[in-house]
Amino acid sequence: MDDSHYYHAPDLARFGEMGKGAPELWEKFSAWYGAVFAEGALTAREKALIALAVSHAVQCPYCIDAYTTASLEQGSNEEQMTEAVHVAAAIRGGASLVHGVQMRNHLERLGM
Amino acid sequence: MGVLPTLQKQRHPLASGEAQRRRLAALPLARSFESALDGVGLLPLAATGIEILQVNVGKKCNQTCRHCHVDAGPDRTEMMPPDVVDACLRVLAESSIPVLDITGGAPELHPEFRRIVVTATGLGRRVIDRCNLTITRLPNYRWIPRFLADHQVEITASLPYFQARQTDAQRGDGVFEDSVAALRELNALGYGKPGRGLVLNLVTNPVGAFLPPDQRAAERDWKRELERRYGIVFDRLFTITNMPISRFLEHLEEKGQTEAYLARLVQGFNPVAAAGVMCRTTLSVGWDGTLYDCDFNQMLELPLGQALPRDIRDFDAARLAGRPIALGPHCFGCTAGAGSSCGGAVA
Numbered sequence: 515m516d517d518s519h520y521y522h523a524p525d526l527a528r529f530g531e532m533g534k535g536a537p538e539l540w541e542k543f544s545a546w547y548g549a550v551f552a553e554g555a556l557t558a559r560e561k562a563l564i565a566l567a568v569s570h571a572v573q574c575p576y577c578i579d580a581y582t583t584a585s586l587e588q589g590s591n592e593e594q595m596t597e598a599v600h601v602a603a604a605i606r607g608g609a610s611l612v613h614g615v616q617m618r619n620h621l622e623r624l625g626m
Numbered sequence: 627m628g629v630l631p632t633l634q635k636q637r638h639p640l641a642s643g644e645a646q647r648r649r650l651a652a653l654p655l656a657r658s659f660e661s662a663l664d665g666v667g668l669l670p671l672a673a674t675g676i677e678i679l680q681v682n683v684g685k686k687c688n689q690t691c692r693h694c695h696v697d698a699g700p701d702r703t704e705m706m707p708p709d710v711v712d713a714c715l716r717v718l719a720e721s722s723i724p725v726l727d728i729t730g731g732a733p734e735l736h737p738e739f740r741r742i743v744v745t746a747t748g749l750g751r752r753v754i755d756r757c758n759l760t761i762t763r764l765p766n767y768r769w770i771p772r773f774l775a776d777h778q779v780e781i782t783a784s785l786p787y788f789q790a791r792q793t794d795a796q797r798g799d800g801v802f803e804d805s806v807a808a809l810r811e812l813n814a815l816g817y818g819k820p821g822r823g824l825v826l827n828l829v830t831n832p833v834g835a836f837l838p839p840d841q842r843a844a845e846r847d848w849k850r851e852l853e854r855r856y857g858i859v860f861d862r863l864f865t866i867t868n869m870p871i872s873r874f875l876e877h878l879e880e881k882g883q884t885e886a887y888l889a890r891l892v893q894g895f896n897p898v899a900a901a902g903v904m905c906r907t908t909l910s911v912g913w914d915g916t917l918y919d920c921d922f923n924q925m926l927e928l929p930l931g932q933a934l935p936r937d938i939r940d941f942d943a944a945r946l947a948g949r950p951i952a953l954g955p956h957c958f959g960c961t962a963g964a965g966s967s968c969g970g971a972v973a
Binding site: 559 | 787
């Protein structure tokens, strides 16, 4: 076990060890997770791209590795994947900026 | 990337099949291929017949693709000698094997390519040419498209992606542009068009260390994009997994990705794909006449099992049709995900 830093790439393959503390919860999570990513109203490719974008929004390095591979294996290309990351970045940036309205509201309250 | 020297030319440590087998055997895999087969009741894996005679006529090629399992290239000199060609054609004539699959290298570079095609089609066999497309752009080989059309040869052509950057990254600078020109010429001859009897299938290998996408979804994309961008039509798209041998193994080693890629293949083991692997219905012939279970075993110099005929000149359908298949860790490449074969996904 490498505990010299918090994020360690091989730990992704050990994700299943989370089942040791609460096996029933892990089984429920695994079943639900599998169902979420199955082909449905959205294609498996679209879901992988959404997951890739969300991975960047929540800044999970394990998820970024996993869904970069998954997106490629679902047939997405570098351009599509980069655009998905821009969507995440735009939402994060926009989310900061839209709070500026709250700032403006408070400015209004305090100002003359 | 221009035309690179082959591993053999570089005297690379991974140039020999034996060295590649040693490297693969040293990998710490979660399980062996044999144990994976055993777990789903498929051990020992045996052939179920010989439906395809796949003849590798030589290792010479005008390209040096990054993923090539043959280590083919312009500097290779191995070519099937005339007596071995004769033996292959005799086996076709004296057996009921319905399909001749001609591969290489660039098979059209073989001086007897035309004789092989004419004889096999004359015997009424379905003949497949594994064409790299760019060979048809070389001045001495402009005859290929018309010749193939005249003899109703089925073309299985390599095109990793419908964009230049990815295609050229795998196959060399300018390959995409030449491939588009070749496909347009084939279309003009009737290839890939309904009702003409001229079959044009495309093959895509991932441009990197990941599994291919779903074949049906990718085929829809390829058809839409190739027609929209270039006016090109074709029949089917075959998705093929990169096999961790030869130049792709060297690429994985260079990137430090060998273990991760093999782990991905092992993790993706699919029992349905395992039941449908191509070696069960294919017999592979090397340039010198040696028999193998598949083109990958051929490049790894992994021979047929003991007590079996090992040369096309000793062909014996009764003994070869149900033979046990020689296995190795590389076999996970044919059973991962939707599986992989010379005819694309199998599951």
